[in-house]
Amino acid sequence: MKDLIFKIRKFIKERDWEQFHTPKNLVMALSIETAEIMEHFQWKTAEESRDLDETTFDEVKDEIGDTFVYLLRLCDELGIDPIEAANDKMLKNAEKYPIEKAKGNAKKYTKF
Amino acid sequence: MKDLIFKIRKFIKERDWEQFHTPKNLVMALSIETAEIMEHFQWKTAEESRDLDETTFDEVKDEIGDTFVYLLRLCDELGIDPIEAANDKMLKNAEKYPIEKAKGNAKKYTKF
Amino acid sequence: MKDLIFKIRKFIKERDWEQFHTPKNLVMALSIETAEIMEHFQWKTAEESRDLDETTFDEVKDEIGDTFVYLLRLCDELGIDPIEAANDKMLKNAEKYPIEKAKGNAKKYTKF
Amino acid sequence: MKDLIFKIRKFIKERDWEQFHTPKNLVMALSIETAEIMEHFQWKTAEESRDLDETTFDEVKDEIGDTFVYLLRLCDELGIDPIEAANDKMLKNAEKYPIEKAKGNAKKYTKF
Numbered sequence: 001m002k003d004l005i006f007k008i009r010k011f012i013k014e015r016d017w018e019q020f021h022t023p024k025n026l027v028m029a030l031s032i033e034t035a036e037i038m039e040h041f042q043w044k045t046a047e048e049s050r051d052l053d054e055t056t057f058d059e060v061k062d063e064i065g066d067t068f069v070y071l072l073r074l075c076d077e078l079g080i081d082p083i084e085a086a087n088d089k090m091l092k093n094a095e096k097y098p099i100e101k102a103k104g105n106a107k108k109y110t111k112f
Numbered sequence: 113m114k115d116l117i118f119k120i121r122k123f124i125k126e127r128d129w130e131q132f133h134t135p136k137n138l139v140m141a142l143s144i145e146t147a148e149i150m151e152h153f154q155w156k157t158a159e160e161s162r163d164l165d166e167t168t169f170d171e172v173k174d175e176i177g178d179t180f181v182y183l184l185r186l187c188d189e190l191g192i193d194p195i196e197a198a199n200d201k202m203l204k205n206a207e208k209y210p211i212e213k214a215k216g217n218a219k220k221y222t223k224f
Numbered sequence: 225m226k227d228l229i230f231k232i233r234k235f236i237k238e239r240d241w242e243q244f245h246t247p248k249n250l251v252m253a254l255s256i257e258t259a260e261i262m263e264h265f266q267w268k269t270a271e272e273s274r275d276l277d278e279t280t281f282d283e284v285k286d287e288i289g290d291t292f293v294y295l296l297r298l299c300d301e302l303g304i305d306p307i308e309a310a311n312d313k314m315l316k317n318a319e320k321y322p323i324e325k326a327k328g329n330a331k332k333y334t335k336f
Numbered sequence: 337m338k339d340l341i342f343k344i345r346k347f348i349k350e351r352d353w354e355q356f357h358t359p360k361n362l363v364m365a366l367s368i369e370t371a372e373i374m375e376h377f378q379w380k381t382a383e384e385s386r387d388l389d390e391t392t393f394d395e396v397k398d399e400i401g402d403t404f405v406y407l408l409r410l411c412d413e414l415g416i417d418p419i420e421a422a423n424d425k426m427l428k429n430a431e432k433y434p435i436e437k438a439k440g441n442a443k444k445y446t447k448f
Contacts, residue, residue: 035371065201089177147259289425313401
C-alpha cells in the first residue's frame with residue numbers, strides 16, 4: 001500500500017494537481033467514483049450483482065481502482081492511516097452492534 | 113490489510129450478516145459512508161477543509177474507517193484485490209492524462 | 225412550486241445562509257441528502273423496498289423533502305427551471321433510448 | 337409538474353421498465369444522477385461554481401433534469417408528493433434551526 005501511495009503522490013505532482021486536491025474536493029471525487037461503481041449495479045437484482053459478466057467485472061474493477069486511489073489521496077492529505085482508521089472503527093462498531101442484538105438482522109443500532 | 117480483511121469477515125459472520133452483503137447492497141453502503149465523510153466538508157471553504165479541529169478530525173477518521181471497511185467488504189465479495197485494481201487503473205489514468213496535456217489543469221480527458 | 229421556492233429563499237435569508245449556498249456546496253448537500261434516503265433502503269430486498277412500514281415511510285418522506293429543497297435551492301442559484309430541465313432531458317432520453325431498442329431491458333444506451 | 341409526472345410514467349411504460357423501478361433501484365439512480373451533477377463542480381472553486389461557461393451550464397442542466405426525473409419517479413412509486421414533503425420538512429427545519437441560533441453559521445443542529 002505504501003508503494004501505491006507514493007506512486008499516486010508522484011502522479012499528482014507531475015501533473016501539478018496538488019492545487020486541486022483539497023480535502024473538500026477529494027471527498028467529492030471519492031463520492032463520484034463510488035457512484036460510478038454503483039452505476040453498474042443499479043438495475044441488477046441481488047443475484048445478478050453476485051454474478052457479473054467479464055466486461056462488467058473489468059469495468060467495476062476499474063471504478064474500484066479509482067475509488068481506492070481517491071480514498072488514499074484523501075487520507076494522505078488529512079494525515080490519516082486508513083488501516084488504523086478502519087481498525088479503530090471496527091472496535092466501536094463491535095460495541096454499537098453486540099452479537100446478541102445484531103445477529104441476523106440489519107437494524108441500525110439506534111433502532112435496537 | 114490482510115488482517116483487517118479477516119477481522120471484518122469474522123465480524124460479519126458472527127452477526128450472520130452475509131445474507132445482507134450482496135455486492136449491490138455493499139456498494140450502496142460504500143456510497144452512503146462517503147456521503148457521511150462529505151457531510152463534514154459541505155459548508156467548509158477549501159482552506160477550512162485543510163484545517164479541521166480535533167473533534168471534526170476524529171469524526172472524519174471514523175467515517176473514513178467505515179468507508180474503507182465497506183470498500184474491502186465489496187472487494188472481498190467480488191474477488192477483487194483493491195491494490196491491484198488501483199495499480200492497474202493508475203496505468204490507464206497515465207495514458208488518459210499525459211503530463212503535457214494534463215499539467216496544471218483539471219479538465220476531464222474527454223475535453224482535451 | 226413557486227411558493228415553495230420563495231419560502232426556501234426566505235428561510236435562507238433569515239438565517240444569513242446565502243454565504244454558504246454556492247452551487248458547489250449545494251450540490252454536495254443534495255448528494256448527501258440522497259444518501260440519507262438511500263440509507264433506508266440499503267439492506268432491504270427489492271420487495272421490502274416497495275412495502276415500507278409507517279415509521280420508515282415518514283423518515284423517507286422527510287429525506288425526500290430535504291432532497292427536493294436542495295434541488296430547488298441549487299436550481300434557484302443557477303437560474304435553472306427544474307421542470308424545463310426535466311422536459312428537455314426527456315426529449316434527449318427518448319432519442320437515446322428508442323422504444324424498439326430499450327424495451328424490456330436496462331442496458332445503457334452506450335451498450336446497444 | 338403533473339404533466340411531467342404523467343409524461344415520465346408513459347415513457348417508462350412504453351419501454352416496459354416498471355420491472356426495474358423498485359424504490360431501492362430508483363434511489364440508487366437518483367444518487368448516481370446527483371453525482372453526475374457533482375462531477376461538474378468537483379475541481380471548481382466556490383467562485384468558479386457560481387460562474388459556469390455555457391457548455392458546462394447546459395451539461396449541468398441536463399443532469400439536473402435527470403435528477404428531477406428520478407426524484408419524481410421515486411415519489412410516484414412511493415406515493416409521496418414532493419411539494420408536500422418539502423413543505424412539511426421545512427416546518428421541522430425551522431424548529432431545528434431557530435433563527436437566533438442558526439444565524440450566520442453552518443453548524444449542524446446537533447452541535448448547537
